[in-house]
Amino acid sequence: PDKRFLADYRPYPFILEQTKLSFDLSPDATRVRADLALKPRDRTEDLELDGGKEVRLMSILIDGTAPAPDHVRRDHERLVIAAAALPDGPFTLTTEVEIDPSANTAFEGLYISGGMFCTQCEAEGFRHITFYPDRPDVMAPFHVTIRSDKPVILSNGNPVRQEDGLAEWHDPWPKPAYLFALVAGDLVAISDRFSTKSGRDIALNVWVRPGDEDRAGFAMESLIKSMKWDEDVYGREYDLDVFNIVAVDDFNMGAMENKGLNIFNSKLVLASPETATDADYERIEGVIAHEYFHNWTGNRITCRDWFQLCLKEGLTVFRDQQFTSDMRSAPVKRIGDVQSLRARQFREDQGPLAHPVRPEEYEEINNFYTATVYEKGAEVIGMLKRLVGDDGYAKALDLYFERHDGDAATIEDWLKVFEDATGRDLTQFKRWYTDAGTPHLKVTEEWSDDGRLTLHFSQHTPPTPGQDEKPPRVIPVAVGLIGPNGDEVAATRMLEMTEAEQSFTFDNLGARPIVSALRGFSAPVILERQIDNATRAFLLAHDTDPFARWEAGRELALSALTALAQGQDGGEEYVYAIGQLAADTDADPAFRALCLNLPGEEEIATRLSAAGVTPDPDAIFDARSGLARRVAEAHADLLSSLYDEMTVPGPYSPDAGAAARRALRIAALGLLNRIDRGDRAEVLFGTAGNMTERMAALTCLIRRGRGQAALEALHQQFGDNRLVMDKWFAVQPMAAAPDEAAMIARRLSERDDFDWKNPNRFRSLLGGLAANHGGFHAADGSGYEFTAEWLMRMDRVNPQIAARLSTAFETWPRYDTDRRAKARAALQRMAEMDGISRNLREMVSRMIA
Numbered sequence: 001p002d003k004r005f006l007a008d009y010r011p012y013p014f015i016l017e018q019t020k021l022s023f024d025l026s027p028d029a030t031r032v033r034a035d036l037a038l039k040p041r042d043r044t045e046d047l048e049l050d051g052g053k054e055v056r057l058m059s060i061l062i063d064g065t066a067p068a069p070d071h072v073r074r075d076h077e078r079l080v081i082a083a084a085a086l087p088d089g090p091f092t093l094t095t096e097v098e099i100d101p102s103a104n105t106a107f108e109g110l111y112i113s114g115g116m117f118c119t120q121c122e123a124e125g126f127r128h129i130t131f132y133p134d135r136p137d138v139m140a141p142f143h144v145t146i147r148s149d150k151p152v153i154l155s156n157g158n159p160v161r162q163e164d165g166l167a168e169w170h171d172p173w174p175k176p177a178y179l180f181a182l183v184a185g186d187l188v189a190i191s192d193r194f195s196t197k198s199g200r201d202i203a204l205n206v207w208v209r210p211g212d213e214d215r216a217g218f219a220m221e222s223l224i225k226s227m228k229w230d231e232d233v234y235g236r237e238y239d240l241d242v243f244n245i246v247a248v249d250d251f252n253m254g255a256m257e258n259k260g261l262n263i264f265n266s267k268l269v270l271a272s273p274e275t276a277t278d279a280d281y282e283r284i285e286g287v288i289a290h291e292y293f294h295n296w297t298g299n300r301i302t303c304r305d306w307f308q309l310c311l312k313e314g315l316t317v318f319r320d321q322q323f324t325s326d327m328r329s330a331p332v333k334r335i336g337d338v339q340s341l342r343a344r345q346f347r348e349d350q351g352p353l354a355h356p357v358r359p360e361e362y363e364e365i366n367n368f369y370t371a372t373v374y375e376k377g378a379e380v381i382g383m384l385k386r387l388v389g390d391d392g393y394a395k396a397l398d399l400y401f402e403r404h405d406g407d408a409a410t411i412e413d414w415l416k417v418f419e420d421a422t423g424r425d426l427t428q429f430k431r432w433y434t435d436a437g438t439p440h441l442k443v444t445e446e447w448s449d450d451g452r453l454t455l456h457f458s459q460h461t462p463p464t465p466g467q468d469e470k471p472p473r474v475i476p477v478a479v480g481l482i483g484p485n486g487d488e489v490a491a492t493r494m495l496e497m498t499e500a501e502q503s504f505t506f507d508n509l510g511a512r513p514i515v516s517a518l519r520g521f522s523a524p525v526i527l528e529r530q531i532d533n534a535t536r537a538f539l540l541a542h543d544t545d546p547f548a549r550w551e552a553g554r555e556l557a558l559s560a561l562t563a564l565a566q567g568q569d570g571g572e573e574y575v576y577a578i579g580q581l582a583a584d585t586d587a588d589p590a591f592r593a594l595c596l597n598l599p600g601e602e603e604i605a606t607r608l609s610a611a612g613v614t615p616d617p618d619a620i621f622d623a624r625s626g627l628a629r630r631v632a633e634a635h636a637d638l639l640s641s642l643y644d645e646m647t648v649p650g651p652y653s654p655d656a657g658a659a660a661r662r663a664l665r666i667a668a669l670g671l672l673n674r675i676d677r678g679d680r681a682e683v684l685f686g687t688a689g690n691m692t693e694r695m696a697a698l699t700c701l702i703r704r705g706r707g708q709a710a711l712e713a714l715h716q717q718f719g720d721n722r723l724v725m726d727k728w729f730a731v732q733p734m735a736a737a738p739d740e741a742a743m744i745a746r747r748l749s750e751r752d753d754f755d756w757k758n759p760n761r762f763r764s765l766l767g768g769l770a771a772n773h774g775g776f777h778a779a780d781g782s783g784y785e786f787t788a789e790w791l792m793r794m795d796r797v798n799p800q801i802a803a804r805l806s807t808a809f810e811t812w813p814r815y816d817t818d819r820r821a822k823a824r825a826a827l828q829r830m831a832e833m834d835g836i837s838r839n840l841r842e843m844v845s846r847m848i849a
């Protein structure tokens with residue numbers, strides 16, 4: 001198969017000075033004329049342009065004259081014009097093509113969603129619009145003219161002309177094709193303005209379908225906060241006269257940072273208390289920020305090639321995480337990020353799909369928009385910042401913007417600015433970008449009575465596909481010491497580990513302290529530490545670092561759950577300690593909620609398999625339910641009063657304080673639901689005025705097998721609201737008993753309103769089942785079969801979505817022989833499918849390998 005390699009990079013042999021596009025929009029026959037002002041770097045090179053096989057070439061001119069036919073070659077992914085047909089100096093290439101947006105079910109390129117024209121070009125979608133050097137290092141200013149009968153017509157940059165049936169846009173900032181966007185539809189805006197720090201006045205619009213205006217306000221508030229934050233914290237100002245956001249119902253991912261015209265999945269724009277949960281609000285705020293921040297980290301400075309994807313994504317995730325920490329609670333944000341890193345990225349790193357933060361080969365780049373590139377990419381930047389300090393980081397970032405503005409840059413460029421700004425050698429650090437896998441960091445303690453504590457560390461990273469040897473990495477380990485009375489005796493110290501084995505000492509200690517290690521999760525590693533439950537309980541009660549404190553409780557829970565899942569005893573210390581914590585009114589309610597939520601089944605499975613034990617999904621399910629029930633029984637009164645006290649008076653507000661109280665209330669509800677037959681949940685579902693509590697109540701009711709009436713009521717009320725119905729489809733397979741989940745998913749898939757070609761709807765159902773660990777991995781193979789069947793069906797329509805959801809299978813090698821055989825058979829069936837897409841083929845073959 002045709003693999004691409006980082007090592008094969010070479011610059012494009014032409015300079016593209018300006019791109020002019022002119023669109024005549026029509027649902028099944030859109031005409032696109034492109035005038036490209038080109039200049040050869042080397043006269044002997046043919047001109048190669050990318051273009052999908054469905055793009056119909058109508059005409060081609062070079063400086064106004066048609067080239068001889070034998071100088072033009074068309075294969076199914078390219079158009080090649082022989083060097084002999086090209087002038088020596090600058091020239092204009094004019095092409096005219098016809099495309100059919102109505103036939104575009106893959107939602108890549110130009111397509112139609114709910115009657116509106118829109119585009120998605122990253123990574124390689126522009127080639128489905130017209131012939132073009134569709135690679136990120138070819139950048140040009142764009143001038144775009146669009147003819148359409150739609151009332152609102154948008155593109156990148158600033159508006160030049162708007163009249164009936166026509167709009168003209170000019171984007172002065174050179175950009176690669178993947179940042180191009182076009183929207184034409186029957187849209188309404190909510191509008192506002194932003195005045196930049198240098199006093200420029202920017203028009204802001206959030207465009208939605210008529211009727212959705214009253215749910216777009218929070219997105220606008222989030223945008224304004226993001227613009228202000230990027231000025232205050234990074235000194236970055238916006239650079240066009242307008243900033244447009246458009247909400248689209250059919251979208252393959254979350255959102256897209258097209259220059260001046262961000263396009264969003266409507267679920268990341270629209271929110272009202274009745275339809276969106278606290279988590280939705282937080283996510284909207286974070287993603288609006290993320291896409292806005294790309295304007296500098298992604299657009300003004302873009303990637304030289306797609307291997308450098310983490311250059312923009314890791315950095316922009318890191319920036320949006322900082323933003324959310326500033327807007328909300330920093331410790332709660334950190335704990336949430338670590339939870340999702342472990343659930344998604346550690347999982348990826350431990351299985352057949354493991355790859356470096358900067359991969360060196362791929363078949364289909366869309367398969368590399370992963371937790372490793374994004375979230376681990378952000379962790380790596382967090383480590384860099386810890387190593388060079390806040391001032392060093394600020395200096396390096398200033399230099400990055402100064403040196404690379406307007407460039408298509410690489411990870412080497414990125415590391416070089418840190419080296420130049422701080423004088424530090426980052427050769428070894430670079431391994432975090434080139435080497436896949438999660439390091440295991442082992443620590444043991446040695447205490448001597450003269451008051452000296454020595455910590456012995458050793459690191460080792462298991463092999464990953466294609467990488468057997470893993471040399472030691474630089475690991476920043478934040479350590480603090482707590483005295484026996486609970487006071488901190490040594491503040492956080494950043495130990496820098498660079499060797500395979502290394503020791504650090506702390507002197508002049510009075511009594512033997514308790515070690516608080518890997519504070520703030522200072523590196524994305526698996527910490528292996530022999531520590532008894534009494535010490536964990538002590539840290540859960542006293543650690544001054546909120547992450548380490550939470551982690552102690554987590555470890556206590558996991559040690560109990562892994563024991564229980566193997567038929568052993570456990571949980572006594574956890575049940576006691578969690579009661580203490582829940583009653584600690586000095587602790588933030590959000591923090592208490594995080595501690596009260598038991599680790600999920602997937603996390604328990606991962607822990608078992610890391611310890612060399614084959615996870616048994618049914619035993620894990622029972623262990624977790626059993627422990628939750630014991631917590632509820634032991635602390636029924638406390639939980640019940642938390643449930644009653646943590647109501648939030650007054651009208652709904654999505655702010656962090658109110659959301660924290662609801663989170664604690666819901667955590668208490670989830671536990672009490674194990675012993676009150678679902679009675680509280682039933683009352684709450686009927687009375688709550690916000691979706692956060694209603695969804696929580698609905699989940700509880702389904703778990704107790706009494707969700708039917710509530711499901712019907714929700715459908716009755718919100719049957720015509722797509723976003724609410726997506727939740728409705730997701731929660732049923734997700735909260736179902738493991739042995740019923742696949743059957744329930746199948747029944748739902750037969751409904752008329754299972755509009756499966758809509759990516760959100762498909763993701764809801766298939767993702768809902770995949771999130772049910774016991775259900776997806778049901779012993780009879782029903783979860784695997786159902787999923788494989790639908791992935792094959794989806795692959796013919798939308799390969800990106802099929803490939804993305806195929807990651808449900810990525811942990812298959814860790815289960816028992818029977819399950820492995822069934823999962824493998826399902827993967828095999830997909831691999832052998834006639835006409836399988838490059839996307840799905842690559843995923844499946846990496847998983848079977």
Ligand code: B3K
Nearest residue numbers: 122123253255256366369
């Ligand atoms: N850059 C886009 C993701 C594009 C995914 C293409 N398969 C959104 C983001 O990360 O901000």
Ligand code: ZN
Nearest residue numbers: 290294313316
């Ligand atoms: Zn991004």
